[in-house]
Amino acid sequence: MIVLVILLIPFITGLLLLLIRNAATIKLMALASAIVNLAATLSLAFSTQASSSYSVSWINFLDINFALGYDGTSLIMLSLTSLLFPFIIMAGMKREQEHPGLLYALILFTQSALIGVFLAQNAFLFYIFWELTLIPLYFILLLWGGEGRRNITFKFFIYTLTGSLFLLFGIIYLYSLTPGLHTTDFSVFSQLNIPANTQVWLFWVLFIAFAIKMPVFPFHTWQPSTYTMAPTQGVMILAGVMTKMGIYGALRFLFPIIPAGVLYWQNTVIILSLIGVIYASVIAFRQTNLKTLIAFSSMAHISLMVAAMFVLNYYALQGLLFQVLSHGITIVALFYVVMLIEEKTGTLELPKMGGIKLLAPYMAILFLLIVLGSVALPLTAGFVGEFLIITGLFQQSIWFALFGGFTMVLGAIYMLYAYQRVMLGEKRPDLENITDLKRIDYIVLIPLITLILVLGIYPQPVFNLVETSVNTMQNLLVPVADVLPSLPL
């Protein structure tokens, strides 16, 4: 039952927000809702009882149930969502925003939909929520976005929807394969013995949606421009949670249902992802827009996670799920700082910045800490995740590990470059009036950074949380190895 509550709190609060006029009240209410949600989620995460679930039959003739439930993987995703949203909401606190009621309602709707994605136990329901995440976000981007939002948002929307519709095709196809009275329950899907040849093509039908969402090279072209244009809160949702949704989807759909297809394409996807890692990192280096740069950096990190996912061994999965959490926190913090910088300097163009550390030393320090988290310095959360991921990659092939490990080097190159261009150097005459952080900024950034550090120093709770599901998942590919048509490579 509590899962239903978690799902509905943001939704209902969102509806209420539409009726309120006072901006401060709206934000406080949104924040309160997000915090209540966080508390509820944490109570799930740390409860010792058997997992909570909720199920009512919905569309009888299609045998679709409104079934909510969770396992370790969803719990991680859920925690991430619930954890990030208070900060995402706080990112708008004390700031002038147009139509706050609508904005926060949309944000909360997005949250609700995201939670729905992670809780859905039924492919149809999953799909509904999957699409639902997009709608409010589309409007957040369209109405509060920056320059060129009309076309960029549109491209993003259509691009991701294209993938989704292929997913829909896949779901229906799977549905049609289910025995007897058809159903879309994941549990039934995962017991289908789909012929290997079918799995081989079905893989791409299903994967493309996730590939676009995450995004995997070369399906990423919507991402940089969207991130650059998006309003801060939108991009936080996008980069912090939406990308993870792709990962979650892949974990839910691909591995249990079409393991042979995954195994067949495993190396292809890993290589694509590693290309993505290198490609995005290299590109990031020459970006002049801070947001674009971070967009590419995010892509590099996500690509690494995708590679880890497709290696699908124990360490890679542990690392992946850990990194999901860590990347989400880090990227939200990063974008918060980006917002601050933009507020203070009025620009995001690196050549127009510099010397901000002189005027805002505390901002510089916190930014540096986040940057370090992003480049996976030991004792930050990023390190634990990437270490395990590289370990997992190594188990598959040393070359995978080597190329995956390049993120460490390349990440340092571009992130420190960006940091230098923004913060260091001589003061610029046109940036004289910059002030340091306000209280609200500390309230947002300090907990995030603390989380980054705490997870880096004491990651064990997260490992324990996902242990069971990782154990289930890592064995998924083993039994299908001998039914493959013929392996590439």
Place this chain on the structure above:
Amino acid sequence: MVFLFYFLSAIMVISALLVVFSKSPINNVIYLIICFIAMAGHYILLNAQFLAVVHIIVYTGAIMVLFLFVIMLLNLNKAIIPQKSAAARILAVVTGGLFFLVLIAATRQTFVITPRYAFTSEIGLVANVGKTLFHEFLLPFEISSVLFISAMVGAVMFGKRDHSVGDD
């Protein structure tokens, strides 16, 4: 009798072609009337006496008069409208020819249609047709009044001269 059939058919086809090819609307109407009269002949050959009569009344008597009336009313009796371009006309003829060939080819194939009922020449008599019409086909007969009323409404609406301007 077979000769009669061919004779009527020839008249029909020729007059039909003339309907298509002659330029003046008045002439068209005349040829069409000839065609329809020939068709009435065919109906008689087919033992459809009732149809023959109705055909003459409806088509020749009503519809064609309507045509003539409109032509006169609108003063269209001269062939003022230019022909379509040569290419379009050739294309029309070719299309029509092709269509003809294809249909002929399709319908000529060996396929024996077995008559459904034993032959009787009575079916076309008014009594028989009337029975069928008011027995089996009563509903369509009644419901076609709706058709007429709407057609009437339409004709009145369009035909009336008024000065209303609705702009949506």
Place this chain on the structure above:
Amino acid sequence: MVEQIPNINLAWLVPAFPLLGFLVTGLANRKLKHNQAGIIASAMVLLSFLVSVVLFFILRASGQNEATVTLFNWISISGMNIPFALLIDHLSLTMMLIVTGVGALIHIYSIGYMHDDERVNSFFAQMNLFTFSMLLLVMGANYLVLFIGWEGVGLCSYLLIGFWFKNPEYNYAARKAFVMNRIGDLGFILGIILLFFTFKTVTFSEIFVQASGFQVGAPVITLITILLLVGAVGKSAQIPLFTWLPDAMAGPTPVSALIHAATMVTAGIYMIARSSILYNLAPLTLNIIIVIGLATAIIAALIGLKQNDIKKVLAYSTVSQLGYMFLALGLGAYSAGVFHVTTHSFFKALLFLGAGSVIHAMGGEQDIRKMGGLRKKMPLTYFTFLAATLAISGIPPFSGFFSKDLILSKAFEHSIILYILALGGALITCFYMFRLLYLVFFGEQRLAGAHPHEAPKVMTIPLIILSVLSVFGGFLNIPSLFNGDSEFITFLQTAVVSKASEELSHSTEIGLILGSLLLLGLVIFLAYRTFVSKSIIPAKDGEPMPFFSKLIANRFYIDEMYTTVFEKPFGYLSDFFYNKVENSLLDPVVDEIGFTTSRVGTLLRKLQQGNMSFYLFAMVAGILLFIIFILIV
């Protein structure tokens, strides 16, 4: 199971103090008045030092060789158990003492040196963090904890090198240091992972026990050691990853001292010494290390000949000395390497602090061509500097002599060519060190308007202590030749397994020492003739030079080469990816799909001519086609 040594848990205090110092000075940045931060930071490191000493005695009293202190489980998942544990053994104790001891002196010195800097509090915070990282590095009981420190020092070097962040070049140098380190770290972490897969653990003691199960030359061990070596090469500034170190001079001088003497660069040496058991199993890697070490030693020394920046000279000398340490490691004489680390830390710290003193006195001037005649103005500095120079040159009985001689004799045991090359490097070292000494302290003062003066006590006292250590540090390990019993080496033997080698006969050894002494004397004389008697001052920048000199003066154009071969192509690649692949290929392809669809739409739209005749035609054509279609199908 070894029984728990009482009070050994104190070990956590060693890194904790600097961490505390970091937190206090860092968080209370604005609150602290002048000098307070410095005092706190120095005190913390000093406390660490004291605890280290206490630990030393505890361990000695216990009669055991090592103790592990597990703080908490860091990563503990199925099959991978990585505790956050500290290891106290002779090797780590040695390093702890060096780090905290020398580190404390540098901290104290910095109080004076950084007195006037407005961000002095940040400086000390970072220095403390640096010490903390280094302590973690040397105390970690497994490779991953070591790696934390390993990266930590990289970070701190980044921070401190770029301490004066207004200057873009300094920032560049800082980034360069970090990135080069990271390249090494990548190798290192891969090595750790391979270790993990090979041994199912990353804890030193467990690995070393299992390592005996492997044959000498086992490929996996070779691969591991090579990967680890990549890390060490990056951290210890060996060819080809050494260019960051000279650039690291951008930071304040005490930082240079800290990086070069006590921390950071020695990490590579420490790590290889720590992994001695593995390296003993990989002769191939050892040979690679020899080549790298020797090449670095000589090339860096050659470059040092023509440097005119006082700190650059010292920097190259560090690189060169690190080369020697590597040589020692490559020869399997790990303890000798560590011993050189120890002595080197004394005299290099001294040299840097001395240089700092000089720079301080000269008002920030670092060009030795503009110095001169400081001997009289700054006698104390002069004498300490002299002591260090003698030590680094390997003049008996200064500390450098003992450590360097140990390495040279090991080289001789291995091969005469090695010995000659190594000795050549040592001679060059001697030459440029004396060149430096003469140019700075002898002759006439060349910089007009400067009023050099001796530094305050807070700076000179560390100098004095360090010079004492530089002079007498060598006595830690008196070889049997001088009736010593190689105490230092013996002390380390419990932790470091050096390769067995036959001892040279005393007579050969004496011969070698005498020969080298003779040559050294000649070199010193040569330097004296050149720079004091003839008062030759190195050419100004841009003056024509002979080819070879130019080559050396420009550091063999290695930096330029890296720029051309790596940095610029990287930029080009980035541009290429972004402009050509991303913006001209991938993105347009996606757009093109849209455009094509849209174009087809336009085309189909043309069908809707608006012309009735056309519609009728189209309908008929459609019907005709469908008739044909159904007849055919």
Place this chain on the structure above:
Amino acid sequence: MNEITSAIQLIPLQHYIILSVTLFSIGMMGVLFRRNIIAILMCLELMFNSANLLLAAFSAYHSDPSGQVFVFFIMIVAAAEVAVGLSIVVMMKRNVESVDINLLNRLKW
């Protein structure tokens, strides 16, 4: 009279089919051929009538009166259609002073 009533048995059904098809094709061709709306309407009548003829022929062949009744309905509808069609023509003529089908091209794309 008997001769006429049994005429149907002398003439093969195929002939009627061919005749209807011919007529239908001619009508269709006319629709494509002409520009004058009135003429096109006439051609449409031709097409309807070919269907009528065919129905009548089949009706006779099967001796089933329902075919003929259908023809009757077709006539009804044709009459109604013509009425509507011609009134549209009249209305158009008032607006554009022409009955040229090629003028009907404002709505397109």
Place this chain on the structure above:
Amino acid sequence: MNALIFTTILGIIILYLGLTKNKTILAPTAIAGLLVTLFLSFKDWGLSSSFFHEMVIFDNFSVAFNISMIIITIVIFLFGVDYYKMMELHVAEQYSLMIFALVGAFLMTSFSNLIMLFLGIEILSIPLYILAGGKKFSFKSNEASFKYFMLGSFATAFFLFGIALVYGASATFYLPEIKTYIAQFHGNLPPMLLIGLLFIIIGVAFKVAVAPFHFWSPDVYEGSPTLVTAFMATVVKTAGFAAFYRLLGIGLLPLPVPLEKALWVMTGLTLLIGNLVALKQSNFKRLLAYSSIAHSGFIMLAMLSQHSSSASVILYYTFVYSVATVPLFIIFILVKRASNGHDHIAAFQGLYKKKPWIAVFMTILLMSMAGIPPTAGFLAKYQVFVLSISQGYLAISIFAILMAIVGIYYYFNVVREVFTDRDHLEPLVITKLNAGIIIVCGVAVVVMGIFVWHLPI
């Protein structure tokens, strides 16, 4: 049957009421009458009664479709209250013609004899020919009317010829008998019969604007008075597909292979043309016209999947589509009024600023059209795809999905306009009634997306 009779009478009553020159009572009377019809239709549910020698069968299928059409007509009439305020003449005629058309639609949903299909189509069409020309002085309206009439008659000619051919072979007009007759050939039909069936199918396909017989629809939609367009796009379409399904799904199942293939080709073409051309439309009415063609394609997909639940899916699809379409037309009319007859989609710019709630509901409606959850439009498409995919038509399903993406593109193009700012905003008047219709329909679209039904029809 009672509903049919009552509706006919209602039409005549309205016609007479027109003589009173009192416009205000027309819409209420018509709506009240339709409500009675609705009630009568509900009473027919489950009776499955046939009348007049099985000329018509009011089974659940036809009752369900009739109810859906009545509801839509009521919505359209509700809007007519406002719409016809501006118009002075022939208002009663317009109402009664729509009601007569509805009678035709009833016949199309319930025929069991080809003559009833023929009459139904004609009774539906002739009022529409007239209604399309409702703006007598607008050349566009004239053109629309004539084009519709001309092409419609042309299609009818083929339809009749097809009936004649089928009759020739089977000697009957009864659908069940034709079905039995065809069954004896075991799928190997003689060409004459095939062509006959093809012509009949084309005649019906023309009504629902299936490519390549769709040419009339964009022009007629654009030229007709918008309210009539709404009627055409919804009620006529529903009736057309009901007839189509009765013909194919009930009458001719299993379809002869050549015909089935031909229909697949039509489906593909319809999807392609409808969606791709809609992509290039800037006139909102034309856009909806093409989108309606596109929707025809999806419905065809459901129909051709030949599953027992196809009928229910078609019903759901058409109803959901209609419920979304009518208010879109309403909003369009209001916006067009406010912007001096501007019918470009750019006319919607600033709607979000002017009437945020209307903008929100418009978005929901467009989402439903595009088939995005949680709207009913999504579930409609979902069911269609479930049918087509589970029947194994994978290639065409993939194609349809690609086309659905294109669909999303052009619908959200409109959404984008709605949420784009414009410098100076003309005042937009929306009466409470109209706002009510829009909101109720918007809510209905969402509610139907949650409470999906499946009728045993």
